[in-house]
Structure formats: structure tokens, C-alpha cells
Amino acid sequence: MNTQTINLVDQFKNKKILVIGDFILDKYLDSTCTRLAPESSIPVLDIKGQTSCLGGSANVALNLHNLGAQVCYITVLGQDESAKTALELLQAHGIHSLYIHFTEKSATLTKTRLCKDGQLLYRLDVGNKIRFDERTNNALLKDVEKAYTGCDAVFISDYGKGTITHQIIDLLQKLKEKDDKVLAVDSKNYEKYKSLSPTIIKPNYEEALHLVGEQPAADRVTQAMHWSNKIWDLSHAQIIALSLDKDGVILSRRHTTALHFKVDEVPVRNVSGAGDTFLAAFLLAHLAGASDFDMAKIACAAATTSIQKETTATCTEPELKFSLIAKEDKVLTHVDTARCLADTLHIQNKKIVFTNGCFDIFHSGHAHYLRQARELGDILIVGVNTDESVHRLKGAHRPINRLTDRIEVLKGLQSVDYVIPFGAAENDTPAELIQALKPSVFVKGEDYKDHVLPEKDVLDALEVEVVFLPYIPHQSTTKIIERVQTNDRVVLKKIS
Incomplete structure (x- = not known):
């Protein structure tokens, strides 16, 4: 077995991560259809199960927690039943270091996915932005400043829903000038974080296309291998982990040769949150001192594990370790x-x-x-x-x-x-x-x-x-x- 890689994962449990970002509650309604409604001849879906999961930045926090890290989580919720469910889920999963703020100005962001026999049919969203007043914003800033001092790294999970204000970015810039910490950013707008010079960013192919201003190409890998300097100019990120889903990951730094890490093809059941899983594992591997190759290997293994699950993606420490172990058919060697x-x-x-x-x-x-x-x-x-x-x-x-x-x-x-x-x-x-x-x-x-x-x-x-x-x-x-x-x-x- 690859003891070096497993030893890196063992070091995850000592890391303290501050997660700041947009909370999303993911709901899944699984149904069957065996009849039509007599009044309008439309299919009737009988709900046979309902599941609520932590989504958005909360899924990042959960992945980090499940991988062994100590997590401090800062976000904003509405004042509604979804907020209650959110708190119950966070507590049930053992994420107790919470700085949760509540707003009357908007509902808790909720995405409900309607499935038939496991196949996604529709998604119904409640809320598009989280809005809060100046008082809440000031309280957020105080919590960020307080939590920053005790963490090893900061993970910004920005879904563009409003939690990450320009005041938070300005504060993080001042804090980093005094005490420069590892910063991972997952966002749809990486230019927004250029002033922070992030340690790690994780654009997907579509986000990277928009960032560099190019059109899609048939050979995505060859095209993306030439983007590292362009993306650096726009983001000032030290490490760029560009995800290409089934085509793997391209890992690059400024003025260095990009590394293309291929992934094995596996049955995909749900990709929601897979990027969160990837970057959570990547960040922890970086903090553990992993090489670029091992960071990519560990992160891809975690994401591959998560997409084979039915609901929003997570990966646990034991699952990650097992996926990293070289297995010959059915034989366990140690x-x-x-x-x-x-x-x-x-x-x-x-x-x-x-x-x-x-x-x-x-x-x-x-x-x-x-x-x-x-x-x-x-x-x-x-x-x-x-x-x-x-x-x-x-x-x-x-x-x-x-x-x-x-x-x-x-x-x-x-x-x-x-x-x-x-x-x-x-x-x-x-x-x-x-x-x-x-x-x-x-x-x-x-x-x-x-x-x-x-x-x-x-x-x-x-x-x-x-x-x-x-x-x-x-x-x-x-x-x-x-x-x-x-x-x-x-x-x-x-x-x-």
C-alpha cells in the first residue's frame, strides 16, 4: 500500500480551517410514477423519500470535517424552517464551531431536486441571493477577524449569493498582510480575489473559459494546458487546479509546466458538491506538505468517491484512504x-x-x-x-x-x-x-x-x-x- 500518501491523509486531522461562504440547503425528493392525474392527464409523482443535505459552503465544511480537519464555519441564514434544518444538520454532523448569522431580508437559500427512481427531473429554488443589513455585516466582520487568528487556512466558498462582501475581502487582505495564511478560493469570479493572491483556486472549464476570454475547443486538455499564465495574471493565484470533470485536472503554477492528472472512469450518480470535495481534500493535502502530484491524486480520489453517492457529495477519511490504496482485484495485502x-x-x-x-x-x-x-x-x-x-x-x-x-x-x-x-x-x-x-x-x-x-x-x-x-x-x-x-x-x- 502507498504509505506515504496515507500518511499525508493522517495529517489532515491536525489542521484548523476557517470556512466562509454561501449556505445552501440541498433537498432531494425521490418519487415513482405509476399513474396519471384524471383531471388533466399529467403524470402523478408519488414521493417515496425526502433527504436534506448541507450544500454550498456548508458542504465544504462537512467535507473538511469528514476528512478529519477541525472546522470553524461562518455564514448567513434566513429566519425560516430551512434555517432550523440547517442548524440541526450542522450539529448532527458534529460541526460545532459555528458563527451563524440570521437575516430577515431573505430566505435561506434552498435547492430542491425532484427525482424519479433516482433520475433528476427538476430543481426548484427558494431564494437567489442572501441579503442582510449593515449590523449583520459588521457582526460577520468581527467573527471573521476573531476566527482568522486561530486557523491554519481560510476557505472561501463563494457561490455568488451575497455572503462574501467586498468588506470581508478588504478585511482578509489586511489580516493577510499581518499574518499570511493559506487561502483557498472557490468562486465564479476569481478576479474579485486578485488582491488576496490566493494560495489555491479551482476554476472549472467553463469558468476558466470566461476568465481567459476564449471559446470552447474540441481538445479541452490541450487548450487548457496553455492557460496558467493568463489565469495567474487575472487572479494572482499561486496554484491553479483547473477541473475538467471526466478529463481530469490540470494543475499549474506561474511560469511552470502544467501537470495533467487523469482520472478513472466511474459510475456517476450525483455531481452536486464534487468540486467542494475536491478542493477540501486538495487544501488539506497542501497543508500536509504534499507534492503537486500527490495533491491532485488525493483530491481526485476524494471527488471520485463522492460522485458515486446519491446525494450532495462528501468523502470521509476512511473512504479516501481506501480509494488511495492500490488494490489488485479482490486481494487486500495488508x-x-x-x-x-x-x-x-x-x-x-x-x-x-x-x-x-x-x-x-x-x-x-x-x-x-x-x-x-x-x-x-x-x-x-x-x-x-x-x-x-x-x-x-x-x-x-x-x-x-x-x-x-x-x-x-x-x-x-x-x-x-x-x-x-x-x-x-x-x-x-x-x-x-x-x-x-x-x-x-x-x-x-x-x-x-x-x-x-x-x-x-x-x-x-x-x-x-x-x-x-x-x-x-x-x-x-x-x-x-x-x-x-x-x-x-x-x-x-x-x-x-
Whole structure:
């Protein structure tokens, strides 16, 4: 596994980020349609579920928080039910360092997306701008000045909705002159922030086109690779991370060769907030001292994870770590890899089933056993003893098949989701794996039912359910070996 990159992510938790920007409440209404309205012959959508999510700058704050950073969040809400929902969501997600201001002059910005069976149909917006009086603006300025002193970096999330006033920009310029902090800006107007000389900006292709005054080209990558100096002249940004969605990211600095970072193609379920996820991870990677390549790699991994979710995009620290781990098919090569996988699956409320064995000469009993085990949960992870471990447990002439061959057989089974080798001279039990995976169910064959399992202490401590499954009679590796040896002796006797 890439320990250097994972170590960078581990450093996220020490970073203190001040987020300032436009709050948006994202609502999702999922519906089905099976009938027409009799009065007008129009489709009737039956709402089957409703979800509210933190959007806009709040999604930035949530992504930073989920990636391990300490977040201080400043924004303005209306005085309405959406504001109540916003506060409840912020508190529920554990974002407690809040400087929230309220205005009577406008409603809390809300975007409601109407979907049919997961497919987006319409978006209904409440409010286009957030407006507030001078008193609220002065209170905002005081909070920005107060929060600035205790942060490692500032993240401005400007959706053009009115929260970021020119007074806030002027104040940040004065604060930076006294104490220059890392500044990440996500905005539709980067020239507005030129006086701040941002550390990082993240225009998308359309925003960059507008900024440099060019028309779209068929080859977006080649076109955008030449923009770094133009964008610098207009923004004075130190690092420009230009996002091209499926075409990846172009990373550039003034007077340097641009880096094009490609991304893997994945199923896209929802792109709302993916830019927030990208820049949140990029900023934290920068603060952790990552190279330009690693910043792009980490940020793209976070954004790729987020767009595969159904609602407004977020990525957690375990999800990011798991996406960064080099995985060969179903094989997990290290206990830390298993831990990252399990953390991700637990967040997704997946039920993990774990079993282990030598699986030396694979037979129908093994196949039946693993199919039964898989039916007990959502994910089946199989621990397989290393060659040295099998040798210690089974004797000098075992294993018959090497670890690589045994893993290859297990990988080919539809019932098996992941395989991980284990075994050490001081401990040939899978106790360490169980501790890392924290499975809901641990499966063994029924021949262990009347024995005290060597993993009992860790299973009891984690309150893991233990299930004993029946084996198919007369099917075992030992019996197969005995039959082969018996047949060999018979054949040799006939020959002699």
C-alpha cells in the first residue's frame, strides 16, 4: 500500500480551517410514477423519500470535517424552517464551531431536486441571493477577524449569493498582510480575489473559459494546458487546479509546466458538491506538505468517491484512504488496507461477514460453505493462511497449493468479495484481522462447534456473532489427499 500518501491523509486531522461562504440547503425528493392525474392527464409523482443535505459552503465544511480537519464555519441564514434544518444538520454532523448569522431580508437559500427512481427531473429554488443589513455585516466582520487568528487556512466558498462582501475581502487582505495564511478560493469570479493572491483556486472549464476570454475547443486538455499564465495574471493565484470533470485536472503554477492528472472512469450518480470535495481534500493535502502530484491524486480520489453517492457529495477519511490504496482485484495485502475497507463499509452500514481457512485443495465443500457464509451479510471477506502458516498448522508436506494459487481460486468465486492472507510465527490465528475488520458475523465450520475458538477473546470484546456452518460429508482436503495417496499405492502395486 502507498504509505506515504496515507500518511499525508493522517495529517489532515491536525489542521484548523476557517470556512466562509454561501449556505445552501440541498433537498432531494425521490418519487415513482405509476399513474396519471384524471383531471388533466399529467403524470402523478408519488414521493417515496425526502433527504436534506448541507450544500454550498456548508458542504465544504462537512467535507473538511469528514476528512478529519477541525472546522470553524461562518455564514448567513434566513429566519425560516430551512434555517432550523440547517442548524440541526450542522450539529448532527458534529460541526460545532459555528458563527451563524440570521437575516430577515431573505430566505435561506434552498435547492430542491425532484427525482424519479433516482433520475433528476427538476430543481426548484427558494431564494437567489442572501441579503442582510449593515449590523449583520459588521457582526460577520468581527467573527471573521476573531476566527482568522486561530486557523491554519481560510476557505472561501463563494457561490455568488451575497455572503462574501467586498468588506470581508478588504478585511482578509489586511489580516493577510499581518499574518499570511493559506487561502483557498472557490468562486465564479476569481478576479474579485486578485488582491488576496490566493494560495489555491479551482476554476472549472467553463469558468476558466470566461476568465481567459476564449471559446470552447474540441481538445479541452490541450487548450487548457496553455492557460496558467493568463489565469495567474487575472487572479494572482499561486496554484491553479483547473477541473475538467471526466478529463481530469490540470494543475499549474506561474511560469511552470502544467501537470495533467487523469482520472478513472466511474459510475456517476450525483455531481452536486464534487468540486467542494475536491478542493477540501486538495487544501488539506497542501497543508500536509504534499507534492503537486500527490495533491491532485488525493483530491481526485476524494471527488471520485463522492460522485458515486446519491446525494450532495462528501468523502470521509476512511473512504479516501481506501480509494488511495492500490488494490489488485479482490486481494487486500495488508491489515491496514483491511482496516480502511472496513471503516468505509461500516460508514455505508454494510454487514461484514468474515471467515478464514487454509483452502489448500479447493473442493465442493469449500464452495458450499462460502456461499452460505456470503448469505449471512453484505460483504464476505476471507482470510487465507500463508504458506508458512499452513506448514506450521498442517505439517511439513503442506500446503499442496501455494498461497498465490489458493488466492487465485478464491478470487474467482462470486461469493467472495475480498481475500486477505494472514499468519505469523507468533500467532497463526486471524485475531488481528478480526480486530481490524470488526465484522458483524464470524463463520466457522461446525467441526469447531465443540471447541474453544482461539479468537474467542477478540470476538467477545467486539460482540461479533459466531455462526457454525455444516460441511458437506466426506469432503475435506485431508480426505482428498488420503484418497490420492491410496490410489497411488494401488496403481504402483498393479504396476509392480
